[in-house]
Amino acid sequence: MAEAYIGGTGMTPFGAFPDRTGRELFAEAGLAAIEDAGLTPESVDEVFYGNFIGTLSENQGHQGPLAAEALGTTAPSRRVESACASSGLAIRDAVRAVRTGDVDVVVAGGMERMSNMGTARATDGLARAADDLFEVRAGVTFPAAYALLARAYFDAFGGDRTDLAHIAVKNHDNALVNDHAHLQREITVDDVLEAPEIAAPFGLYDACPISDGAAAVVLVSPSYAAEHGLDSGVAITGSGHGGDTMALQDRRSLSKTPATRDAAEKAYDDAGIDPTDVGLAEVHDCFTIAEVLALEGLGLYRYGEAIGAARRGETRRGGTLPVNLSGGLKAKGHPVGATGAAQVVAVRTLLEGTHPRSDAVGDDVTVGLAHNAGGTVASATVHVLEVMP
Amino acid sequence: MTDARDGSYDEFIDALESGDGYYYECSNGHGTLPPRRVCPHCGDRELETVALPATGEVATYTTVAVPTPQFEDDAPYVTAIATFGPVRLTGIIPDTSGENVAIGQDVTAAVEPTETTDERTITFRR
Ligand SMILES: [Zn+2]
Numbered sequence: 249m250a251e252a253y254i255g256g257t258g259m260t261p262f263g264a265f266p267d268r269t270g271r272e273l274f275a276e277a278g279l280a281a282i283e284d285a286g287l288t289p290e291s292v293d294e295v296f297y298g299n300f301i302g303t304l305s306e307n308q309g310h311q312g313p314l315a316a317e318a319l320g321t322t323a324p325s326r327r328v329e330s331a332c333a334s335s336g337l338a339i340r341d342a343v344r345a346v347r348t349g350d351v352d353v354v355v356a357g358g359m360e361r362m363s364n365m366g367t368a369r370a371t372d373g374l375a376r377a378a379d380d381l382f383e384v385r386a387g388v389t390f391p392a393a394y395a396l397l398a399r400a401y402f403d404a405f406g407g408d409r410t411d412l413a414h415i416a417v418k419n420h421d422n423a424l425v426n427d428h429a430h431l432q433r434e435i436t437v438d439d440v441l442e443a444p445e446i447a448a449p450f451g452l453y454d455a456c457p458i459s460d461g462a463a464a465v466v467l468v469s470p471s472y473a474a475e476h477g478l479d480s481g482v483a484i485t486g487s488g489h490g491g492d493t494m495a496l497q498d499r500r501s502l503s504k505t506p507a508t509r510d511a512a513e514k515a516y517d518d519a520g521i522d523p524t525d526v527g528l529a530e531v532h533d534c535f536t537i538a539e540v541l542a543l544e545g546l547g548l549y550r551y552g553e554a555i556g557a558a559r560r561g562e563t564r565r566g567g568t569l570p571v572n573l574s575g576g577l578k579a580k581g582h583p584v585g586a587t588g589a590a591q592v593v594a595v596r597t598l599l600e601g602t603h604p605r606s607d608a609v610g611d612d613v614t615v616g617l618a619h620n621a622g623g624t625v626a627s628a629t630v631h632v633l634e635v636m637p
Numbered sequence: 638m639t640d641a642r643d644g645s646y647d648e649f650i651d652a653l654e655s656g657d658g659y660y661y662e663c664s665n666g667h668g669t670l671p672p673r674r675v676c677p678h679c680g681d682r683e684l685e686t687v688a689l690p691a692t693g694e695v696a697t698y699t700t701v702a703v704p705t706p707q708f709e710d711d712a713p714y715v716t717a718i719a720t721f722g723p724v725r726l727t728g729i730i731p732d733t734s735g736e737n738v739a740i741g742q743d744v745t746a747a748v749e750p751t752e753t754t755d756e757r758t759i760t761f762r763r
């Protein structure tokens with residue numbers, strides 16, 4: 249398949265910015281991406297905008313046109329909603345649009361503004377990524393849903409809270425140099441184990457923070473890239489999307505996430521690579537267990553074996569497969585609708601050598617992966633990024 | 638919002654509340670709960686109504702300390718997924734802490750009001 253070249257990327261710092269409007273946040277990220285590509289808004293053919301909770305947090309429907317005009321264009325636009333995978337899916341839709349030859353330059357990204365809701369309303373809003381009738385009405389919050397998966401995983405494969413704590417410690421450590429990260433604070437395994445409980449077996453430090461922010465990527469077609477000298481750097485060479493039942497109770501397994509497996513297989517096949525070619529990964533670690541489920545679903549670890557990866561040092565800096573060098577959702581932050589795009593921004597800059605953690609990327613690494621999950625992985629997207637020769 | 642009911646979901650809750658719980662079984666043996674027109678696993682349209690087994694088994698559980706506003710006065714509470722034959726239900730195990738719950742434990746399903754809003758919720762009793 250034809251590549252979708254990454255012309256430029258941009259993102260806001262992630263953090264708690266309750267007073268910044270969504271349109272302003274997306275303008276900052278999107279305009280930075282357009283500028284990074286050396287383009288102007290007139291070149292943009294279409295806008296793909298990921299957002300989950302804006303109908304609740306900003307009382308705003310029909311957000312596509314707002315996102316486009318924030319970038320200085322009335323180009324056709326759409327909001328893409330797939331819970332926490334909203335902008336992963338926006339990027340996938342954009343990749344497919346570019347590949348059809350129908351458009352040459354698109355902006356794909358996302359934004360979330362959540363901290364203005366306060367913790368109780370944000371908890372309620374995030375729970376809307378679960379099944380209202382069968383899960384939310386039985387008291388399932390977003391952390392609780394992943395806690396249900398964590399306990400089922402421990403029961404099926406073993407592992408414990410200390411294994412999970414090493415994942416939180418690793419991702420916090422990775423974020424220390426990342427000025428765009430929400431949490432730049434070193435933590436210890438004991439800090440994680442002693443933190444107040446939110447949904448057993450999770451304490452506060454097993455969870456990502458409630459963040460605001462935006463991220464955007466400019467994608468260009470191969471022909472446009474060649475004509476305008478943008479055909480170097482990094483391209484998206486593989487894209488995949490997987491689905492599953494909405495409610496955990498309808499899943500065949502409570503310790504595996506087949507939507508990730510399906511998305512990964514499609515993306516590897518699309519890019520013509522094997523999991524062993526992947527040199528770094530940004531995976532969806534909204535909760536510590538989610539990184540484990542992701543690595544196994546992606547085929548980067550066998551089922552039951554990723555639980556000890558951070559503890560053994562394999563996924564840390566200098567390990568065999570560095571995971572979430574950006575800090576991940578855990579420490580970089582998780583403005584839900586911006587996360588998938590921010591992962592692509594991170595992988596692109598890590599591969600190009602412009603990310604603050606690029607020094608942890610080996611010279612031989614030319615393939616990176618971004619994995620974005622919606623809800624309890626009822627949807628998942630995987631993108632393969634490669635340094636082009 | 639009006640007090641409109643959620644169709645066959647509320648009919649299912651009514652039945653479970655009066656001790657007559659049921660599930661749908663497709664011709665391939667998959668279990669599922671209403672509202673459904675087809676099996677979510679295989680698309681089969683032949684959904685037979687079958688009585689819910691009296692006893693289920695806890696498949697996984699969590700103790701929720703930070704609830705949504707609708708469960709503010711209920712917290713902390715235990716929410717579990719329990720397996721009843723070919724279907725699973727999600728519900729609250731009332732009046733207990735997580736220490737007294739274990740995967741594999743037998744439970745029966747009921748419907749009880751929540752403390753915070755008095756809304757009906759599926760519960761599991763040990
Ligand atoms: Zn079936």
